[in-house]
Amino acid sequence: MKNPYSSSIKLAAIFLVFGITWIFASDLLSRKFTQDDLELYSMIQHSKGVLFMILAAVLIYFGSRRIFTDIEFARDKWLEQRLEAEREKHREELVTAILKAQEGERKKLGEELHDNINQLLGVVKLYVQHAQVNKGMQQELLEKSSDYIKQVIEEIRHLSRSLLPPALHEYGLLTSIEQLVKAIEVVNTLHIDLRIQGVKENELSEPVQLMIYRIIQEQLNNVLKHAEADHMKIHLEQQKKTVHLTVSDNGKGFDPEQIIPGMGLTNIRSRLEQVNGKMLLHSAPENGCSLAVSFHL
Numbered sequence: 666m667k668n669p670y671s672s673s674i675k676l677a678a679i680f681l682v683f684g685i686t687w688i689f690a691s692d693l694l695s696r697k698f699t700q701d702d703l704e705l706y707s708m709i710q711h712s713k714g715v716l717f718m719i720l721a722a723v724l725i726y727f728g729s730r731r732i733f734t735d736i737e738f739a740r741d742k743w744l745e746q747r748l749e750a751e752r753e754k755h756r757e758e759l760v761t762a763i764l765k766a767q768e769g770e771r772k773k774l775g776e777e778l779h780d781n782i783n784q785l786l787g788v789v790k791l792y793v794q795h796a797q798v799n800k801g802m803q804q805e806l807l808e809k810s811s812d813y814i815k816q817v818i819e820e821i822r823h824l825s826r827s828l829l830p831p832a833l834h835e836y837g838l839l840t841s842i843e844q845l846v847k848a849i850e851v852v853n854t855l856h857i858d859l860r861i862q863g864v865k866e867n868e869l870s871e872p873v874q875l876m877i878y879r880i881i882q883e884q885l886n887n888v889l890k891h892a893e894a895d896h897m898k899i900h901l902e903q904q905k906k907t908v909h910l911t912v913s914d915n916g917k918g919f920d921p922e923q924i925i926p927g928m929g930l931t932n933i934r935s936r937l938e939q940v941n942g943k944m945l946l947h948s949a950p951e952n953g954c955s956l957a958v959s960f961h962l
Contacts, residue, residue, distance in 0.1 A: 683724065774824070782820050789813045837866050838874040842881060846899070849885060855897055862902040868962060869908075876936045877901070877910060883933055884912040884956055892916025892954060906962045913955035918948045933958070 789810045796806040836844070839861055846857045866874070881899060888894055894916030902909045930946065933956075937944055942960030 679724070683721070778824075782817055782824075785813050785817045785820070789817075838869065838878060839864060839866065841878055842899075842901070845878075845882060845885070849889070853889065854895060855889065856895065858896070858898045860898070860900045862900075864901055864903045864908075868903075873908075873940065873962070876940070877908070880910065880933050880936060880958060881912065887930075888912075888914045888916060888954075891919070894953065907959060908962065909957070909959045911955065911957045913953060915953045918950050918952045918954055920950060921946055921948050 792806045792810040792813070796803045796810070799806070842861070843859065846859050849855060850857055869877075881901075885897075888897055892914050894914035897914045898911070900909075900911045930944075934944055936942075937958055937960060940960045942958055945957045946954070947957075948954035
């Protein structure tokens with residue numbers, strides 16, 4: 666890429682050389698053709714000046730066009746490099762957020778395994794060991810061991826449901842969302858108003874369906890953990906090629922400038938970034954919370 670300043674210096678040098686050459690050459694030719702005819706010499710001098718201005722204007726016009734082209738090219742190149750740097754920074758932030766979310770899932774899994782399942786299995790191990798040496802209590806200890814093993818199986822089933830993707834290919838997105846809502850309402854006093862309009866599952870790829878499900882699941886967890894709400898609305902709507910999802914509650918709310926750690930909003934934002942989606946969060950203390958997301962298919 667050429668430096669526009671060097672182009673300006675080059676244009677000035679060409680104009681200087683052209684002007685000096687024009688003055689000396691035109692004077693010599695004028696004297697040669699006029700041969701002491703002052704009137705003709707004066708007429709040629711005037712014409713020479715006008716012609717010089719015309720040629721100089723043409724030279725400046727085309728030279729300045731080249732300079733401005735170089736300046737615009739340099740500016741566009743700078744903007745392109747800056748935009749690429751911003752994109753790279755954004756990609757790095759997105760990767761960091763995804764890795765952080767994955768690390769959070771691993772930590773959650775490790776805590777569940779250590780604090781609950783590991784302890785239950787430890788109790789089973791003790792009962793089995795006592796049963797081997799205490800024949801009189803063998804039946805009772807084995808029955809208790811069996812009960813604890815059933816608890817372990819239920820804990821593992823519950824953990825796998827919360828961590829693994831739902832079988833969307835088997836039940837579909839809408840049925841999976843309905844099952845999720847019913848499962849929460851069975852064990853919680855939270856009333857959930859679910860409304861789905863115009864959603865065409867055949868137009869939603871499996872990754873997109875999983876993303877929608879995970880966003881609803883994440884916000885449901887937020888409401889159950891933090892909101893202290895008794896009513897919640899979930900509205901999922903598809904308008905042609907645009908999907909809108911709104912999740913709101915009547916809980917205690919919070920100040921959006923002071924996001925509660927662990928609310929999972931970074932996870933939601935990271936998921937939306939993969940489809941160039943948008944997220945709007947409205948909340949205020951004692952005034953509930955509303956999360957609205959949208960993206961184009």
